[in-house]
Amino acid sequence: MILVTGGAGFIGSNFILDWLAQSAEPVLNLDKLTYAGNPANLASVQDDPRYRFAHGDICDRGLLERLLAGQRPRALLNFAAESHVDRSLHGADDFVRTNVVGTFSLLEEARAYWQALPAPERERFRFLHVSTDEVYGSLGPDDPAFTETTAYAPNSPYAASKAASDHLVRACHHSYGLPTLTTNCSNNYGAYQFPEKLIPLTILNALEGRPLPVYGDGRNVRDWLHVADHCRALREVLERGRPGEVYNVGGRSELPNIEVVRAICALLDELRPRTGGPHAALITFVKDRPGHDRRYAIDCGKIERELGWRARESFDSGLARTVRWYLEHPEWVRAVQTGEYQQWIAANYAQRGAELGANS
Numbered sequence: 639m640i641l642v643t644g645g646a647g648f649i650g651s652n653f654i655l656d657w658l659a660q661s662a663e664p665v666l667n668l669d670k671l672t673y674a675g676n677p678a679n680l681a682s683v684q685d686d687p688r689y690r691f692a693h694g695d696i697c698d699r700g701l702l703e704r705l706l707a708g709q710r711p712r713a714l715l716n717f718a719a720e721s722h723v724d725r726s727l728h729g730a731d732d733f734v735r736t737n738v739v740g741t742f743s744l745l746e747e748a749r750a751y752w753q754a755l756p757a758p759e760r761e762r763f764r765f766l767h768v769s770t771d772e773v774y775g776s777l778g779p780d781d782p783a784f785t786e787t788t789a790y791a792p793n794s795p796y797a798a799s800k801a802a803s804d805h806l807v808r809a810c811h812h813s814y815g816l817p818t819l820t821t822n823c824s825n826n827y828g829a830y831q832f833p834e835k836l837i838p839l840t841i842l843n844a845l846e847g848r849p850l851p852v853y854g855d856g857r858n859v860r861d862w863l864h865v866a867d868h869c870r871a872l873r874e875v876l877e878r879g880r881p882g883e884v885y886n887v888g889g890r891s892e893l894p895n896i897e898v899v900r901a902i903c904a905l906l907d908e909l910r911p912r913t914g915g916p917h918a919a920l921i922t923f924v925k926d927r928p929g930h931d932r933r934y935a936i937d938c939g940k941i942e943r944e945l946g947w948r949a950r951e952s953f954d955s956g957l958a959r960t961v962r963w964y965l966e967h968p969e970w971v972r973a974v975q976t977g978e979y980q981q982w983i984a985a986n987y988a989q990r991g992a993e994l995g996a997n998s
């Protein structure tokens with residue numbers, strides 16, 4: 639079986655759904671269920687005997703030790719993180735705690751577990767750390783894209799905390815030989831993304847006729863990757879990646895934010911025409927956020943060459959799929975917007991603390 643942390647978040651839940659659709663191997667999901675963790679993302683596998691859930695914190699070393707000893711995973715994939723740049727600008731304590739201390743705790747407990755494994759299992763074990771392209775800093779318009787050897791230059795507290803976690807992973811491999819794998823991925827989009835991020839925020843505001851905020855001049859460039867392509871890349875890296883290596887993952891799909899917002903407006907004009915005129919009329923430029931990185935672009939040549947992975951979804955097809963998903967899941971959207979899922983979490987977990995429940 640595999641242990642996934644942060645599996646109730648956007649990418650983690652997509653990964654678990656994909657995994658269970660393609661493999662017979664059980665998954666244990668360890669998640670603290672912060673505001674970004676939503677058990678409703680995994681409702682369709684809740685009764686699947688291959689899915690288990692543990693409510694807990696990756697900083698809790700005792701819990702990690704018990705889960706590893708009791709479940710004996712052959713791999714650990716770390717998605718758990720505080721992930722929103724804007725939130726990190728308002729207060730980075732949780733970012734340092736979860737992204738840095740949490741990753742360190744996972745590494746320490748995974749190392750103790752791995753060292754005690756019998757030789758064949760020790761050989762097979764993998765620690766896959768899911769990271770971001772934001773650790774590399776910002777590019778000028780004509781700079782070459784980030785490669786795995788680009789020097790780290792994180793600019794936000796979020797990026798700095800992820801960079802620190804990447805360094806700890808690297809050091810754990812170098813110093814102790816833990817078979818680690820690190821992926822640095824560009825901006826993801828797709829189903830189940832919390833509506834604080836650009837694409838779902840734009841879709842949902844547009845549907846409600848609210849302003850569509852765009853930072854600065856809207857010319858900040860991101861390299862977009864559909865979450866399904868990211869999940870497939872993670873499976874490839876897990877099974878065939880070389881221990882100790884880093885793999886950049888990107889969609890070769892660079893776009894300025896304003897074009898992303900306009901593309902969403904155009905799709906909604908077709909699918910849900912607005913009585914007051916085109917959705918693009920709602921676009922509102924707002925004061926830029928401090929230190930806003932100008933451009934990210936990923937050179938994903940290494941994973942393409944070594945593992946034969948390549949993004950399958952174009953930005954146009956992936957965006958159309960994503961907009962349709964949000965239109966077809968009003969209940970999920972309502973529960974997230976009203977915070978209803980958090981009341982459910984409080985009612986279900988507050989009294990019970992950290993525990994492992996098959997299918998719970």
Ligand SMILES: NC(=O)c1ccc[n+]([C@@H]2O[C@H](COP(=O)([O-])OP(=O)(O)OC[C@H]3O[C@@H](n4cnc5c(N)ncnc54)[C@H](O)[C@@H]3O)[C@@H](O)[C@H]2O)c1
Nearest residue numbers: 644646647648649670671672674675695696718719721826
């Ligand atoms: N979203 C992107 O575009 C993107 C791009 C590249 C890399 N990443 C990385 O991928 C990973 C997943 O991102 P996401 O967008 O799914 O994030 P997310 O914010 O949607 O989900 C994070 C999950 O981690 C859980 N979590 C937070 N703190 C925890 C703790 N202390 N212990 C246990 N669980 C905890 C949350 O409850 C949530 O379920 C992150 O490490 C992020 O840095 C994200």
